[in-house]
Amino acid sequence: MSEAVEIKNLKKTFDNGKHFVLNGIDLSIPRGTITVIIGYSGTGKSVLLKHILGLLEPTLGSICVLDHYYEKMSGLEKAQLRKKFGVLFQHAALFDDMTAIENAMFPLIEHRKDLSRDQMKTIASQKLVDSGLDPRHFDKLPSEISGGMRKRVGLARALALEPEILLYDEPTTGLDPILTEMVDNLIYETHHKQGDKATSIVISHDLSAAFRLADKIVMLHEGKVLKSGTADDFLNSDHEFIRLFVDKGMRR
Ligand SMILES: Nc1ncnc2c1ncn2[C@@H]1O[C@H](COP(=O)(O)OP(=O)(O)OP(=O)(O)O)[C@@H](O)[C@H]1O
Numbered sequence: 001m002s003e004a005v006e007i008k009n010l011k012k013t014f015d016n017g018k019h020f021v022l023n024g025i026d027l028s029i030p031r032g033t034i035t036v037i038i039g040y041s042g043t044g045k046s047v048l049l050k051h052i053l054g055l056l057e058p059t060l061g062s063i064c065v066l067d068h069y070y071e072k073m074s075g076l077e078k079a080q081l082r083k084k085f086g087v088l089f090q091h092a093a094l095f096d097d098m099t100a101i102e103n104a105m106f107p108l109i110e111h112r113k114d115l116s117r118d119q120m121k122t123i124a125s126q127k128l129v130d131s132g133l134d135p136r137h138f139d140k141l142p143s144e145i146s147g148g149m150r151k152r153v154g155l156a157r158a159l160a161l162e163p164e165i166l167l168y169d170e171p172t173t174g175l176d177p178i179l180t181e182m183v184d185n186l187i188y189e190t191h192h193k194q195g196d197k198a199t200s201i202v203i204s205h206d207l208s209a210a211f212r213l214a215d216k217i218v219m220l221h222e223g224k225v226l227k228s229g230t231a232d233d234f235l236n237s238d239h240e241f242i243r244l245f246v247d248k249g250m251r252r
């Protein structure tokens with residue numbers, strides 16, 4: 001299938017149906033593309049991401065990732081599939097007591113027991129270099145490097161297992177404009193360095209990032225997909241609510 005992720009009529013309630021956080025999401029994410037999912041705070045973006053990762057179970061509907069349906073999978077199969085994801089969260093969430101290279105090696109230590117320590121080190125170093133970290137910082141702790149460098153380490157760790165799908169949840173929220181641009185560029189470069197097979201999914205409430213990065217933009221609102229399309233489709237939309245979101249986003 002040419003889709004990396006295919007979601008049909010996904011619904012999720014946490015309170016036995018009083019309120020549906022996700023209320024009938026239909027969404028397809030083509031392989032090899034950067035898709036940016038936007039929407040106001042609290043519209044269910046992170047909840048959607050956790051469903052894509054198989055960390056939350058749908059109340060209703062189906063999710064297919066890389067041709068595998070979660071509802072047909074055992075716990076072990078889900079864990080196997082999760083290794084095909086690389087995830088970068090807002091706060092890079094590094095281990096404070098591990099150096100940059102130890103952080104980047106961590107997924108290999110967990111999941112690639114077939115490799116020797118030296119092989120792990122070689123792979124982790126390469127991922128750090130690919131993410132733009134200078135080797136003289138490899139043996140420093142997260143507290144000894146800058147916020148931008150920490151993002152690079154987080155990205156290297158997300159890349160360690162050669163993921164087929166890279167997920168970013170609010171990678172730039174709370175960063176200054178210069179760091180924001182650096183991280184957006186990093187996402188873009190990382191995506192294109194991996195060739196045409198890689199799929200990147202970025203969750204953001206920053207519309208200008210969506211316009212810079214996305215092949216496809218998906219806007220969530222009140223648990224549904226309000227619109228999906230290209231940047232031009234959003235710019236040319238007559239929908240009042242989308243106009244408002246676009247105008248606000250462009251003025252920032
Ligand atoms: N485990 C949970 N139990 C109950 N409610 C939850 C749970 N996880 C999320 N929610 C609720 O789901 C709604 C959507 O949350 P979500 O974190 O997906 O929003 P978001 O779009 O990612 O917002 P933001 O842009 O602020 O990150 C919120 O009302 C939240 O309180």
Ligand SMILES: [Mg+2]
Pocket residue numbers: 045046047169170
């Ligand atoms: Mg969120």
